[in-house]
Amino acid sequence: MRLDFNYFTKLIPQDMYSRTKSHVCKYLAIFEPEEYVTGEVLRADDYHFLLFFSEGPETRINNHAYKPRRGSLLVIQPWEEVFGVPDDNKKSYDKYIHIAVEKSFFLKVAKEAAGGSEYEFIRIHNAYSKQLLDLIGSFQREMMDHGESFPLMLEGICIQIVFQLLRDLSSDTSENRSRLSKDNKYINKAIQFMQEYYSTNISINDICKLIYLSPCHFKRVFKEQTGQTPYQYLMRVRLEKAKEILREKDYSIEEAARLCGFVNSGHFSTVFKRNTGMSPSEYRKLDF
Missing domain, CATH: 1.10.10.60 (Homeodomain-like)
Known part of the structure; x- marks a missing residue:
């Protein structure tokens, strides 16, 4: 297991990354960029999840287009091609959250979630929950207050985040349906x-x-x-x-x-x- 996500931060323009709030441990990293990378094809190892607080630019994953809306959760799997489509009107978008999960850690948790079988995504685009936002807040507070001084505590929070990501993506609850069902x-x-x-x-x-x-x-x-x-x-x-x-x-x-x-x-x-x-x-x- 790698000890950092340096390979990924190198994909982001340095001036953009310098303005990005980030919390990184060996299991996962949470970024809060102020803008989107558009006009470039990106590929990265590990699993990546995007949480949109408002409408986002059209995002193409392996040439399949997604139009994120407020409340959307989108997953990008290892080495998939991602392309943010530039907006001709240079429209500005609000902040979003980007969660990167180390591949072997994700697969370990996902296998348990699947009852010991290989995990397969039912959906790659759904709505995120309040529970997920609460867990993200817990992770950020733990990193700010204690860093990686309490590894079992940190690993436990990271496991909960991965489980909640999987639940949100597979959820068919009325709460999640209502957030995406308008369209x-x-x-x-x-x-x-x-x-x-x-x-x-x-x-x-x-x-x-x-x-x-x-x-x-x-x-x-x-x-x-x-x-x-x-x-x-x-x-x-x-x-x-x-x-x-x-x-x-x-x-x-x-x-x-x-x-x-x-x-x-x-x-x-x-x-x-x-x-x-x-x-x-x-x-x-x-x-x-």
Whole structure:
């Protein structure tokens, strides 16, 4: 594990970094820049999370565009290409918080959050919570008052911050939904539809008719908000439901496939093994 984030601070223009409030330990760093880096492609190791206090510039991650709003939380994974689009009108934006989490530390905490499995982001764009802001404040106070004199205390706070980041990004609570739903009610409606009718032969066209959006526009906006295509999200819902059924051990593989909306047991087995690394039969033999 590295002992600092010097590699990252070198990516930021020095005059900008000199005006940036920062608190850095070996597990994570919290920066409060006064402006955004735009017009440059940046790549960095580790996991990076951006918390927006107001509207931010359009941000492209691996050429996929995101338009942050007040309350938005956005994650950038290791070595993804990030590009802040310059504003032609030279619009000024308010401060934001940038959290950098050391990669091996993040993966260790995330694996526990995933119950021992490899963690996979359900969303890369959601809303941050008051709990996360409180934990950030605790980290900053600890660093200002004691530095790294109490490593167990500091590590504990950092672990809580990572857990809260993961919870905020995966949260579907009414509080988080309301903060992003003003412009994305149709996405929430689509998600609700998939969660209710995953067992039927629903299609993208069925969903688009329900929310009155063109398939092309729907796919683009859905991926912007969830980090997945509609098809990937629907498959994820079906697989999670299938795991529940397999754990009960009261249904055959064929019945589990039918109850979860798969074309047939062969298709179900192929998708299941591709996503879990084991067949449905192997999964149901596990000791839950």
